Amino acid sequence: MSFALGQRWISHTESELGLGTVVDCQERTLTLMFPATGDQRTYTMAAAPLTRIQFAEGDKIKSHEGWQLLVSDVQEQDGQLTYHGRRLDNDQQVALKETFLDHHFQLDQPDQRLLSGQSDEPKWFDLRLDCLQQQHAHQTSPLLGMVGARVDLIPHQLHIASQVASRFAPRVLLADEVGLGKTIEAALIIHQQILTGRASRVLIVVPSSLVHQWLVEMLRRVNLAFAIFDEERCQSLAEEGGNPFESEQLVLCSLDFLTRFEKYHQLALQASWDLMVVDEAHHLLWSQNEVSAEYAVIEQLARLTKGVLLLTATPDQLGHESHFARLRLLDPDRFHDYRRFLAEEQGYATLADAIAPLVEGESLNKSQMDAIAAFAPEEKERLKNLHPQDHTEVQRLLGHLIDRHGTGRLLFRNSRAGIQGFPARQLQTYALPMPTQYQALLGDPDLAVAFRLAPERHASKQDNWTDFDPRVGWFIETLKRLKGEKVLTICASAATAMQLAEALRIQSGIRAGVFHEGLSIVERDRVANFFAQSDEGAQALICSEIGSEGRNFQFAHHLVLFDLPLVPDLLEQRIGRLDRIGQRQDISIHVPYFEHSPQQRLLDWYHQALNAFEQTCPTGTAVFEQMQDKLMACLDPQSPARQFEQLLSDSKALHEALKARLEQGRDKLLELNSSGRGSIEPLVSAIRESDESPRLERFMTRLFDGLGILQEEKDDSCYILRPGETMVNQLPGLDEEGMTITYERAAALAREDVRFFSADHPMVQHAMDMILTENTGKSSIALSQSKSLPNGSYWLECLFVLSANAERSLQLSRYLPPTPIRLCVDAGGKLVSQHFTGLTPLNSKTAKQLVDALNKPITAALKVAEKAAHKQAGQLRHDSMARMQDWLGEELDRLLALKQVNPSIRDEEIQHVAHQMQQLGQILTQAKLNLEAIRLVVNSH
Numbered sequence: 001m002s003f004a005l006g007q008r009w010i011s012h013t014e015s016e017l018g019l020g021t022v023v024d025c026q027e028r029t030l031t032l033m034f035p036a037t038g039d040q041r042t043y044t045m046a047a048a049p050l051t052r053i054q055f056a057e058g059d060k061i062k063s064h065e066g067w068q069l070l071v072s073d074v075q076e077q078d079g080q081l082t083y084h085g086r087r088l089d090n091d092q093q094v095a096l097k098e099t100f101l102d103h104h105f106q107l108d109q110p111d112q113r114l115l116s117g118q119s120d121e122p123k124w125f126d127l128r129l130d131c132l133q134q135q136h137a138h139q140t141s142p143l144l145g146m147v148g149a150r151v152d153l154i155p156h157q158l159h160i161a162s163q164v165a166s167r168f169a170p171r172v173l174l175a176d177e178v179g180l181g182k183t184i185e186a187a188l189i190i191h192q193q194i195l196t197g198r199a200s201r202v203l204i205v206v207p208s209s210l211v212h213q214w215l216v217e218m219l220r221r222v223n224l225a226f227a228i229f230d231e232e233r234c235q236s237l238a239e240e241g242g243n244p245f246e247s248e249q250l251v252l253c254s255l256d257f258l259t260r261f262e263k264y265h266q267l268a269l270q271a272s273w274d275l276m277v278v279d280e281a282h283h284l285l286w287s288q289n290e291v292s293a294e295y296a297v298i299e300q301l302a303r304l305t306k307g308v309l310l311l312t313a314t315p316d317q318l319g320h321e322s323h324f325a326r327l328r329l330l331d332p333d334r335f336h337d338y339r340r341f342l343a344e345e346q347g348y349a350t351l352a353d354a355i356a357p358l359v360e361g362e363s364l365n366k367s368q369m370d371a372i373a374a375f376a377p378e379e380k381e382r383l384k385n386l387h388p389q390d391h392t393e394v395q396r397l398l399g400h401l402i403d404r405h406g407t408g409r410l411l412f413r414n415s416r417a418g419i420q421g422f423p424a425r426q427l428q429t430y431a432l433p434m435p436t437q438y439q440a441l442l443g444d445p446d447l448a449v450a451f452r453l454a455p456e457r458h459a460s461k462q463d464n465w466t467d468f469d470p471r472v473g474w475f476i477e478t479l480k481r482l483k484g485e486k487v488l489t490i491c492a493s494a495a496t497a498m499q500l501a502e503a504l505r506i507q508s509g510i511r512a513g514v515f516h517e518g519l520s521i522v523e524r525d526r527v528a529n530f531f532a533q534s535d536e537g538a539q540a541l542i543c544s545e546i547g548s549e550g551r552n553f554q555f556a557h558h559l560v561l562f563d564l565p566l567v568p569d570l571l572e573q574r575i576g577r578l579d580r581i582g583q584r585q586d587i588s589i590h591v592p593y594f595e596h597s598p599q600q601r602l603l604d605w606y607h608q609a610l611n612a613f614e615q616t617c618p619t620g621t622a623v624f625e626q627m628q629d630k631l632m633a634c635l636d637p638q639s640p641a642r643q644f645e646q647l648l649s650d651s652k653a654l655h656e657a658l659k660a661r662l663e664q665g666r667d668k669l670l671e672l673n674s675s676g677r678g679s680i681e682p683l684v685s686a687i688r689e690s691d692e693s694p695r696l697e698r699f700m701t702r703l704f705d706g707l708g709i710l711q712e713e714k715d716d717s718c719y720i721l722r723p724g725e726t727m728v729n730q731l732p733g734l735d736e737e738g739m740t741i742t743y744e745r746a747a748a749l750a751r752e753d754v755r756f757f758s759a760d761h762p763m764v765q766h767a768m769d770m771i772l773t774e775n776t777g778k779s780s781i782a783l784s785q786s787k788s789l790p791n792g793s794y795w796l797e798c799l800f801v802l803s804a805n806a807e808r809s810l811q812l813s814r815y816l817p818p819t820p821i822r823l824c825v826d827a828g829g830k831l832v833s834q835h836f837t838g839l840t841p842l843n844s845k846t847a848k849q850l851v852d853a854l855n856k857p858i859t860a861a862l863k864v865a866e867k868a869a870h871k872q873a874g875q876l877r878h879d880s881m882a883r884m885q886d887w888l889g890e891e892l893d894r895l896l897a898l899k900q901v902n903p904s905i906r907d908e909e910i911q912h913v914a915h916q917m918q919q920l921g922q923i924l925t926q927a928k929l930n931l932e933a934i935r936l937v938v939n940s941h
Contacts, residue, residue, distance in 0.1 A: 003030050003045065004079025006099040010107060011041070012049040012117045012844055015775075019053060019105045035064075035103040049844060051116035053098075053105065055083060062102040069096050106775060110934040111862055114779035115855060117848035122839040124777025125935040127706045129799055131768040132820035132932070134699055138759040139817035145192025146683070147690050148760025149184075149222050150748050152582045155684055156419055157181045159676025160412045161188030162683060168198060168912040169274070169306035171330040173281070175413040176674070177618060178313045178569075179422070179576045183217055185412075186277050186309055191222035195760065197808030199274035199307060201249050202226075205298065206279040208254040212517075212546070214279070215252055216524075220752070223762055226252040234264050245271035255283075258297050265297055275307040282312040286325035288338060295325065302329045306908075313618070330410055331906070351375050352670065355401065359672055363388050376401060395678050402673040409905070412674040416616055419675065423557070424586040425579060427613040429603065432470040434594040442597065442637055449635055452598040454492045454563040456499075466503035471562065471592045475500070476508045478560070478590060479540055486531065486556035487540045490574050492563050494518055494544040500562065501542045511537070516544035528553075529753045545570070553577050555750065557585040564591070564602050568620025571612055579616075589613050598635040601644055605631060609651035619658040627651050696759060697743045703767050707731065714740060717747040718754055728776070732766045777933055781847040782839035784939040795834055796825045796858060797935040798865035802873045804927035810919055815887075816880040816927055821869050825861040831868055836937055850938065858936065866931075873929045881924045888917045 007022045009032060018036030031042045032050075043050065055061050059071045061083060073084040081098045107113045138144065145165065146158065156176075164170045165188065174182045193199035204226060206214050211228060218224045227233075227248040237244030245251060245268050255278075258265045278284075278298055285292035291299075302308050310326050321338065328335040335341055354371035357364055364372070364383065373380040379397060386393060416422060434442075438455040441447065451458035456465040466472045479487060491497045494516035501514040513527040531541040532555060541553070545565070559578050565571050578587050591613075593599040606612040610620055624631070627647065634644045672678075704711045708727035712720045722738035723730075733739075741755045742748050748756030757764055771777065800821040806812040824834045842850065851858070892913045899905040 002079065006080045006097070008053045008098045008101055008105075009050040010053055010105070010116065010118075012051065012848065014041075015106060015118055017041075018103050019101055020050075021099060047845075049117070049848070051118070053101070053107075054081060060088070061096070062105070063096055064100050064102055066102075069094065108775050108778065110778040110931050111859075113775070114781070114934050114936065115851060115858065117844070117851055119779050119781040119842075119844075119847050119851075119936075120777050121841045122780045122782030122935060122937075123706060124771075125780050125782075125797065125799065125933050127703060127771050128777045128933050129820060129822060130699060130702065131771045132799075132801060132818060134696075134759070135765075135768060135772075136817050136819055139813040141759070142683070143687055143690055143759075145195040145760060146188065147687050148756070148758035149188055149191060150745075150756045151181075151184050151188070151221060152749060153684050153687055153745075154181065154184075154421075154581055155677070155680045156414050156675045157185050157188065158683055158687070159680040160185045160674065161192065162680070163676075164309075164412070165189045165192035165196075165198075168909055171308045171410065171906075173310045173312070173326055173330060173411045173413075175312050175411060177413075177415050178572050178616060179580050180414050180416070180419060181581065182311045182313065183214070183279070184221065186279075186311060187218060187221045187224075189309060190218070190275065190277065191224065191760070193275055193307070194224070196814070197811050200808065201271075201273050202251070202275045202277070203245075203268070203271075203273045203301070203305070204252045204277045204279075205255050205258065205301075206252070207283065208256045209546075210279060211252060211254050218250075218252075223760075224250060226250040229253040229264075230257055231261060231264070234261075234267070243267050243271055255294055255297070258301075259293050265300075269300055269304060273301070273305045275309070276301055276305040277309045277311070279311045281310040281326055281329075282322060284325065284329070285322070286328070287321055295329075299329055303332070327410060347375070348670075351401065355398065358388060358394055358398065361388050372401070391678070398672060399679075402670075411670065413670060414674045415671065418671045419581065421581050423579060423583045425575070425589060425614045426586060427589050427591065427607060430474055430590065430592040431595045431600075432474060432592055434597055435468045435470065437465070437468055438594070445636070445638070449566065449598070449632060450492070452635060452637070453566065453602060454496065456496055457493055464499075466499055472500065472503050472507070474592050475560065475562070476504060476510070479504075479508070479510050482558055483539070485539070485558055486553075487558040487560055488531075488553050488556050488577060489540055489542045489560040489562055490545070490577075491542065492545055492565065496562065497542045497544045504540070504542075510539055512540040512542055513538040514542050515546070517546050525752060529751070531556075532750070532752055554580055554583045557583065558588050558590065560590045560592075562592070564593075564599065564606070566602070568606070568610065568612055568617055568624050571606060572617060572620065575613070596637075598637060601634055604644075605634075605648065605651065609648045610655050617655075619655050622658055623651055623655050626654060690759075691745050696757070696764075700743075700757065700764065700767070703771070707767060707770060709734065709767075717744045718742045718751075728774075729770055731763065731770065733763045779933070780935045781842050781850065782836070782935060782937045783842050784836055784839055784937050785941045786836075786838070786939055787941050789939040791939060791941055794827050794854065794936060794938045795832070795836075796861040796865065797836075797937060798823045798825070798862065798869070798931065799933040799935075800865075800869040800873070800929055801932045802876055802927050802929050804923050806919070806923045810916055810923070812920065812923060815884040815920065816876070816924055819876055820932070821872050821876075821929075823865045823868055825864050827857065829857075829860055829864050831864065839937065842938075851936070854936070862931075862934070869929055873927070877924055877927055880927075881921065884920050884924065885917065888913055888920075892917065 003022055003025050005022055005025065008019045009022065010019060011017055017034040017039055020032035020034045020041070022030060023033045024031035028045050029042055030045050030048065031040060033040050055071055056074065057071055061069050061071060063069065068088040069083060069085045070088060071083050071085045075082045075084065083096045083098070085094070086092070087094050107116060107118055113119070146162065151157065160174065164172050170189070174185055176182050176185070190199070190202055194202070204214055215226055215228060218226050227250060229245065229251050230253065234244045237247050258268060284295040284298055286295045308330055310329060312326065324335060324338050324341050350371055354368040357368065364386065369383045372383060379400070386397065388394065437459060441455050441458060442452060447458065456469060459465040491500065497514055497516050501512050504510055504512050513530045515524060515527050519527065527541070531538045531553070557578060559575065561574060565574065575587070575589060591603060593603050610617045610623060612620055627650065630647050633639055634647050701711060704721070708724040709731060710722045710724045712722070714720050719741050720738055721734060721741055723734060723736060739755055740753060741757045743757050745756065748754055755761070800823070801818050802816070802821065803818040804812060804816060824832050826832045826834070892910065895905055895910050895913065899910065
């Protein structure tokens with residue numbers, strides 16, 4: 001090696017120092033200054049671990065000032081290089097001495113690193129290949145966005161999510177009955193839309209009481225961290241300038257906030273959203289004569305937002321006009337005339353009746369075939385020969401009819417009548433004497449209804465109500481009787497919950513958690529986990545009303561209603577914490593009440609008139625709204641008994657009439673489409689197969705080991721991750737305290753404190769990115785000691801990647817994600833299918849000597865590999881183009897055909913597919929091949 005002042009060299013052993021400059025040359029030593037870090041090193045000249053950095057014509061180089069130069073000529077004077085060429089920022093012709101090259105320069109081309117003697121341990125080549133293969137499999141998987149959600153594999157939920165999430169800018173109404181999982185369906189849709197690039201900016205608008213529930217559900221179910229926007233946050237962000245709604249990609253806010261603050265509503269309108277989700281959409285009131293402020297707010301946002309999901313559990317039969325209003329939000333051009341909508345609905349009801357026998361596996365009669373043929377004339381001849389046991393043909397027909405159904409693409413509604421898997425409910429009531437302290441209180445005619453139903457909330461502060469209220473003693477005895485079983489308890493207020501928990505602690509010593517709105521989200525998670533623990537956890541969880549929010553307490557099947565809510569929907573939400581699909585035991589509902597009190601009357605109204613404890617009650621709100629005044633009057637202790645008896649009779653009659661209307665109005669074709677029965681089973685099986693495969697767990701074990709992250713077994717299903725002393729870089733989300741993870745769905749569902757690791761999990765993606773974005777592993781030299789291979793032979797392993805860049809919304813990764821191509825060339829310059837195991841690294845000195853000796857053969861082998869890689873890349877481009885044209889072409893033809901018979905097919909949807917095909921056609925032909933990594937393997941034994 002020949003050295004001169006001002007030359008630039010890079011260290012094999014400390015490449016992180018950047019480019020060094022020769023500042024002193026002695027007879028046997030030389031000194032380099034590394035400006036990027038301020039370090040200085042002195043080396044023995046004969047054994048300096050250095051490589052000269054030289055560029056050639058056509059290279060792009062960077063100056064220490066930041067501008068780039070395209071090299072056209074290189075001159076050398078007194079041992080120092082000067083580069084001539086054109087500056088890329090201003091097109092000026094300039095000269096740049098090597099002394100003024102970018103000090104932070106790192107060799108990033110694998111062949112450059114290898115030939116300059118910079119090599120890493122051989123395991124990094126394998127990890128880089130493994131990561132690329134894992135990412136490729138994940139991005140092309142039909143399970144993308146579905147497999148990683150912390151949810152039970154419930155067919156109808158997965159069906160709705162897969163159907164809706166696969167669309168461009170979906171605009172649908174999710175109207176499953178309570179307890180069937182609309183929030184989970186929405187979470188799955190959002191998750192897949194984001195992972196596939198169909199959406200990046202999402203706005204969720206919910207009632208104020210549900211804001212924290214949605215925040216927790218999105219994070220817990222699908223690892224999406226939404227930002228809560230309220231007046232305080234928006235004011236703070238506005239002071240920094242710009243539109244506060246543009247500061248986050250994922251935003252969650254209350255409908256009340258947007259309605260009360262016109263300023264922030266306007267700012268939300270000015271921000272661009274890909275998807276908006278609105279929960280409790282039945283609260284958006286609209287009629288042909290009057291529009292509520294809440295409806296107007298959402299209507300304006302819906303007009304400017306590409307995708308819209310509306311969630312409601314209220315069936316349309318209880319208010320056709322309000323149902324029309326929600327569909328109007330989704331497609332105002334399609335649903336603009338209410339009378340026309342009613343006429344169309346009548347036609348779909350006739351069709352639903354006609355296909356009912358097919359759904360049940362029975363034959364059609366002539367009138368039913370005529371009704372179907374009137375709706376789809378092209379099916380007339382095939383109907384004559386249709387056999388109900390020909391499942392393939394029946395499914396084809398039903399699918400065709402669903403596609404043509406007016407609201408079949410817009411509305412998904414499952415009812416409990418059509419979904420299996422719910423437990424039975426058993427009501428157990430306990431009559432208790434009214435304490436004298438409450439008797440005097442209830443005698444006040446001006447006492448609010450809320451205090452009549454929960455008198456402890458208005459009791460004298462001088463007396464501790466827990467000392468005289470018989471429900472406290474009853475609660476303690478009930479817990480003792482149910483020893484070993486989990487008991488969820490819900491009260492109206494946080495104060496009641498905390499006081500009851502304190503009385504329980506003092507009087508019995510029974511372990512109980514308290515869950516209320518005064519706790520932070522982290523504290524709520526901690527309390528919920530304490531309740532979930534099977535051995536050392538709490539027997540009881542005592543909640544304020546937020547206990548009726550969307551937490552998963554299905555491991556319990558005892559529910560204590562310490563008081564009763566006034567609104568039927570809230571009662572259903574309370575019971576719904578346990579009575580959810582997936583609950584494996586019958587639910588015992590325990591209700592203590594004071595005899596001859598408003599509590600007893602409300603209990604009797606719920607049970608005798610609505611049967612709301614032992615059955616779900618979809619009519620509850622409608623009955624309550626019509627009977628509210630009479631019910632309030634009967635909750636006055638002075639009201640006569642016969643008045644209450646009349647209320648029970650009238651309410652029961654109304655409930656049964658509304659329930660009959662609901663059953664008559666069931667659209668079985670729509671329910672079939674919503675349930676996915678007959679079509680969703682392959683997806684469910686594929687997810688189960690993925691769950692049972694050990695592939696990801698084994699891969700992550702190798703990956704964590706390579707990154708220096710400690711993975712310790714905690715039990716049969718869980719691991720503990722901790723940063724190791726040799727950890728390469730900080731893994732986002734992993735702190736010093738570590739975390740507990742599992743790869744098993746059942747363990748993740750049973751324990752709130754455990755992270756569910758899947759191919760979708762962001763930390764899995766971050767871990768792979770840590771490998772693929774670093775230079776580590778781009779070049780390596782390895783020693784093989786295999787006796788089955790010729791001694792002294794060597795091989796060059798080359799890892800290429802074919803990739804292209806495109807807007808995420810085009811979904812390029814569906815057809816051509818970064819695709820690895822591994823090739824191996826032997827010492828004779830021939831391609832071989834050799835794979836290696838048990839490789840060990842060479843020391844840096846020996847490795848450098850080996851590379852210098854094999855410089856020319858390595859260069860020749862690399863050319864052989866490049867030629868073969870380009871040939872494979874051409875075939876991959878061709879295959880990805882054909883796959884894209886087949887898939888999108890079929891979808892475009894289907895949409896164009898359906899557009900002729902179903903006006904709910906939007907022009908925007910058709911145009912997007914056509915645009916996607918055109919753009920991807922250009923992008924796929926321009927996919928580039930890059931050398932990702934290179935490994936030299938030498939066999940010696």
